[in-house]
Amino acid sequence: MATATIxxxxxxxxxxxxxxxxxxxxxxxxxxxxxxxxxxxxQFIPDHASVTEAHTSWLIGFAVIVEAFTLAIxxxxxxxxxxxxxxxxxxxxxxxxxLWTIFTAKTALLPAAxxxxxxxxxxxxxxxxxxxxxxxxxxxxxxxQGFILxxxxxxxLGLILxxxxxxxxxxxxxxxxxxxxxxxxxxxxxxxxxxxxxxVSVFVIxxxxxxxxxxxxxxxxxxxxxxxxxxxxxxxxxxxxxxxxVILPASLNQIFLGCNQGLSVSFxxxxxxxxxxxxxxMGYYVxxxxxxxxxxxxxxxxxxxxxVVIGVxxxxxxxxxxxxxxxx
Amino acid sequence: MSAAVALQTVPKxxxxxxxxxxxxxxxxxxxxxxxxxxxxxxxxxxxxxxSGCGKSTLLSVLEGLYKQADGEITISGKPLDGxxxxxxxxxxxxxxxxxxxxxxxxxxxxxxxxxxxxxxxxLELADTFLEKVGxxxxxxxxxxxxxxxxxxxxxxARALAMDTEILLMDEPFSAIDAKNRIVLQELLLKLWxxxxxxxxxxxxxxxHDIDEAILLxxxxxxxxxxxxxxxxxxxxxxxxxxxxxxxxxxxEYAEFRSHLLHLFYNDIAERIGGEEVVL
Ligand SMILES: Nc1ncnc2c1ncn2[C@@H]1O[C@H](COP(=O)(O)OP(=O)(O)O)[C@@H](O)[C@H]1O
Ligand SMILES: [Mg+2]
Numbered sequence: 001m002a003t004a005t006i007x008x009x010x011x012x013x014x015x016x017x018x019x020x021x022x023x024x025x026x027x028x029x030x031x032x033x034x035x036x037x038x039x040x041x042x043q044f045i046p047d048h049a050s051v052t053e054a055h056t057s058w059l060i061g062f063a064v065i066v067e068a069f070t071l072a073i074x075x076x077x078x079x080x081x082x083x084x085x086x087x088x089x090x091x092x093x094x095x096x097x098x099l100w101t102i103f104t105a106k107t108a109l110l111p112a113a114x115x116x117x118x119x120x121x122x123x124x125x126x127x128x129x130x131x132x133x134x135x136x137x138x139x140x141x142x143x144x145q146g147f148i149l150x151x152x153x154x155x156x157l158g159l160i161l162x163x164x165x166x167x168x169x170x171x172x173x174x175x176x177x178x179x180x181x182x183x184x185x186x187x188x189x190x191x192x193x194x195x196x197x198x199x200v201s202v203f204v205i206x207x208x209x210x211x212x213x214x215x216x217x218x219x220x221x222x223x224x225x226x227x228x229x230x231x232x233x234x235x236x237x238x239x240x241x242x243x244x245x246v247i248l249p250a251s252l253n254q255i256f257l258g259c260n261q262g263l264s265v266s267f268x269x270x271x272x273x274x275x276x277x278x279x280x281x282m283g284y285y286v287x288x289x290x291x292x293x294x295x296x297x298x299x300x301x302x303x304x305x306x307x308v309v310i311g312v313x314x315x316x317x318x319x320x321x322x323x324x325x326x327x328x
Numbered sequence: 329m330s331a332a333v334a335l336q337t338v339p340k341x342x343x344x345x346x347x348x349x350x351x352x353x354x355x356x357x358x359x360x361x362x363x364x365x366x367x368x369x370x371x372x373x374x375x376x377x378x379s380g381c382g383k384s385t386l387l388s389v390l391e392g393l394y395k396q397a398d399g400e401i402t403i404s405g406k407p408l409d410g411x412x413x414x415x416x417x418x419x420x421x422x423x424x425x426x427x428x429x430x431x432x433x434x435x436x437x438x439x440x441x442x443x444x445x446x447x448x449x450x451l452e453l454a455d456t457f458l459e460k461v462g463x464x465x466x467x468x469x470x471x472x473x474x475x476x477x478x479x480x481x482x483x484x485a486r487a488l489a490m491d492t493e494i495l496l497m498d499e500p501f502s503a504i505d506a507k508n509r510i511v512l513q514e515l516l517l518k519l520w521x522x523x524x525x526x527x528x529x530x531x532x533x534x535x536h537d538i539d540e541a542i543l544l545x546x547x548x549x550x551x552x553x554x555x556x557x558x559x560x561x562x563x564x565x566x567x568x569x570x571x572x573x574x575x576x577x578x579x580e581y582a583e584f585r586s587h588l589l590h591l592f593y594n595d596i597a598e599r600i601g602g603e604e605v606v607l
């Protein structure tokens with residue numbers, strides 16, 4: 001065919017709009033930093049009897065580290081919205097710590113046994129760090145194993161059944177039925193079926209994640225734009241190429257919806273199961289110490305679980321944004 | 329008739345007695361009735377007609393996507409059966425896969441017809457075709473990052489890179505603004521006419537733009553609606569290579585254009601309260 005070359009001069013790319021630089025004052029003169037100073041100031045109020053100097057130092061140390069981190073990371077933000085969000089979150093944390101300090105260490109308005117000063121929670125976290133890490137490893141390990149197994153089974157099956165119009169119709173109804181069963185009721189059956197707590201947990205998490213991921217994949221496949229399918233058909237793609245290079249990416253958004261749902265159910269299930277029958281895991285940690293009335297450790301457990309779940313969700317979101325970077 | 333003679337005279341595409349009935353709720357809707365035309369080897373054929381007259385239906389039959397048509401269609405003498413590697417397609421929208429960069433899109437198209445090339449060779453070939461359509465710098469952009477005109481350039485680059493004998497295009501420039509549409513028409517004309525060293529592709533090009541049809545085609549098939557039938561098949565008498573600016577200034581062009589317009593208006597006048605028609 002031809003060798004002619006025509007430049008795209010008539011269709012130039014839209015010039016990149018650069019976000020205006022954020023002025024220094026807007027970066028650093030913020031209420032968040034004022035709250036940090038207030039938090040430090042509050043520490044000078046005399047402590048209530050049951051609080052030790054060490055607890056106060058822990059809190060101050062923690063606040064200083066958070067503030068140093070905040071200041072260090074502030075110059076890295078390019079967009080104003082991102083910076084505002086970040087500083088607001090930090091601000092909320094400071095505000096929460098100020099109130100917590102006043103109501104616990106300074107006035108003991110809250111019952112001391114149930115609401116330890118935050119410094120004590122930090123000290124306890126540090127002391128229990130090795131134990132906590134083992135528990136996190138156990139919990140996250142089980143979730144990952146069950147979840148990844150579910151993913152490996154549900155995505156290919158969803159792609160194939162969804163692509164096959166006739167089987168897909170039947171499978172949609174079946175998956176609706178199975179996903180409507182609260183997965184926690186599989187636990188007794190799992191216990192009868194499998195030897196160890198770990199294998200039962202993996203089994204239950206597999207079932208809990210399988211159905212949402214399967215349903216998400218199927219619905220993704222069924223909703224692929226027919227224009228995209230036509231475009232692939234006229235290229236004469238083979239069946240495997242159609243499934244892997246066309247249907248899979250086109251369904252990815254819905255698959256991730258299923259994954260997120262599966263993951264959050266998995267965390268709920270696993271921590272519940274750990275509270276009932278485990279000797280490891282974060283659920284076990286919380287339950288064990290609350291049975292002894294050790295509410296400092298109970299709160300440590302709650303916070304750690306929150307952080308772990310947020311961390312996992314964050315990583316999954318990053319992966320999702322990366323794999324769907326082609327979307328507007 | 330001997331086989332050798334038959335081969336020589338066989339058209340690239342032959343459409344005989346093509347009729348398409350769509351099943352609506354409880355009646356049949358005839359979108360195309362007894363459509364006949366041929367596309368010779370290396371011929372550029374435009375199909376024009378008001379919107380709703382069955383142009384896309386005709387093309388989806390030729391693409392092999394619509395299979396319930398009546399009639400006889402042959403490609404190089406062989407009965408048409410589904411989609412085929414000898415046909416490349418450019419749609420009005422969504423020819424490209426949104427999750428692939430432009431060069432990956434083109435390389436993916438190449439991969440479907442050239443299993444002999446390595447991945448690297450396919451990407452290199454993709455780059456040369458991106459250059460040809462003026463998208464050399466945009467290979468690593470996703471379709472959503474490109475304007476509509478640039479997406480169509482990339483779709484054309486993919487169809488050309490696949491080097492199919494036949495190109496099927498369904499209003500590829502209809503969604504592009506007037507100024508860019510002209511640029512794209514000239515680009516397509518230049519790429520298709522080539523330098524005379526390589527054989528030209530056989531093209532079926534759907535449009536509702538009369539000037540576009542005249543500029544590009546060797547032959548124009550005019551469809552009228554309800555049901556879609558061929559009103560007239562008109563050879564375009566202008567020599568190649570064509571240049572828009574000089575062509576549109578000739579009196580012959582004005583005369584030819586007004587003849588086509590007449591065909592259009594007659595059709596529309598017969599349809600009271602007709603649909604929106606773009607000429
Ligand atoms: N899948 C379909 N089912 C029923 N009717 C259809 C279908 N596709 C197109 N039509 C009808 O057939 C006629 C021709 O449509 P189309 O080929 O898209 O026309 P054009 O491309 O010329 O605008 C229109 O009246 C349209 O409503
Ligand atoms: Mg159309």
